[in-house]
Amino acid sequence: MQIDLLDTFLDLAETRSFHRTAERLAVTQSTVSARVQALEEAVGSRLFHRSRAGTDLTPEGKRFEPHARALRHEWNEARRRIRIPQGAAQLLRLGIQNDLAALYLGDWVAEFRAAFPETAFYIEPDYSNQMCADLLTGILDFAVMFSPKPHPDLHFESVGEVAYQMISTETAKLADISPDRFVFAHFSPAFEEMHRQLTPELATSPVSVGQSASVVSLLMAMGGSGYVLRKSAAALVASGRFLTVADAPDLRQPVYAAFHIRHRTHPFHRKLTQLVARHFPQG
Known part of the structure; x- marks a missing residue:
């Protein structure tokens, strides 16, 4: 063909x-x-x-x-169905939002393997736009993402949300945060817009990145302040080097499961969606 x-x-x-x-x-x-x-x-x-x-x-x-x-x-x-690894009954190609991979991927795959022991998994951390394109073309079977891109051939379901918390090496008060020492985050278009609306005084930051892990890396190297995933924030504050900026608003990012519309009622995809949703509070 x-x-x-x-x-x-x-x-x-x-x-x-x-x-x-x-x-x-x-x-x-x-x-x-x-x-x-x-x-x-x-x-x-x-x-x-x-x-x-x-x-x-x-x-x-x-x-x-x-x-x-x-x-x-x-x-x-x-093409993918005939390239299944030896010993597996099927191959699942899974996309996951870059920002979620480090904290959630291990638990998800462990649960996926327990639920579908004869399934082999190919996993690709990526951004939402590319995952939507790959779902459309059949390169991916299932994805977990921040930013659905509406299309008649794609199905999206809300599975909950993740929270981001502001931390700082310098102060526990939002009023004392300096834009010059702040790492601005654009984890998704919706997150960036919310960030700008709720903390407009920090939007002039000279550094802006798109992953929580990158914010952590920059803060560890340079000090300063920024939003990171709440799970990461707890560990960093517990280390004694960081403070929680208690009066800064938590920013919440919706999370979605996505797959081709033809699979929306398939038991396999329904079970994957349920397993993913167990790890997130509902918005």
Whole structure:
């Protein structure tokens, strides 16, 4: 199967630009045109209308688009199903938000293995946007993430939330926190917006990072203040080097389980969602 024809069609349906699709797929525009032509010949219909105003799907193209997404997903899933490690009945490819991996991955996988002893696991810490893309194409089976990207082929369920707490090597009072000594966090777009709204005086910090572990590393090396996962905060305060900034608001980040819409009622995916949710308080 020439899966690159479907990849090109779906990318062009999104970008509406032969030039942009060629850039994203790292091919020439002539290659994009040739792939589109080959696919149109294969399905027997014109899929795109190209004009000075841009590139748009024809009515036939619009009808073909959901089938193309399903075909691509089935193809990638089929390829993975025949590459199962010896001794396993199935392979699960799991994505997990980078910020959650260090603190939760061990417990989750232990519970997954206990519940599904004949399943092999391939685990990839990543960011939400990439995990959504990988779920769509069939590269991932299941993901735990911060920022769902709505799509008709994806299913998201809230499994709870994680709390972030402000700690400091210098002070226990929010009023005494200096922006110049603060590490600003952007763990997700929603978290960043909440952070800016609740602590606007700290948004001018010269350092901003996207992982709790990175905040910890910077604070350990340079001192200062910042938000870290509450579990990490407790251990750091217990070490005696850090103080809890008691009057700073806790910031809460929702957590979601995500998988392809065709698996939304599958017992395997339902059980994975339940196991993940056990580790988070509900918002």
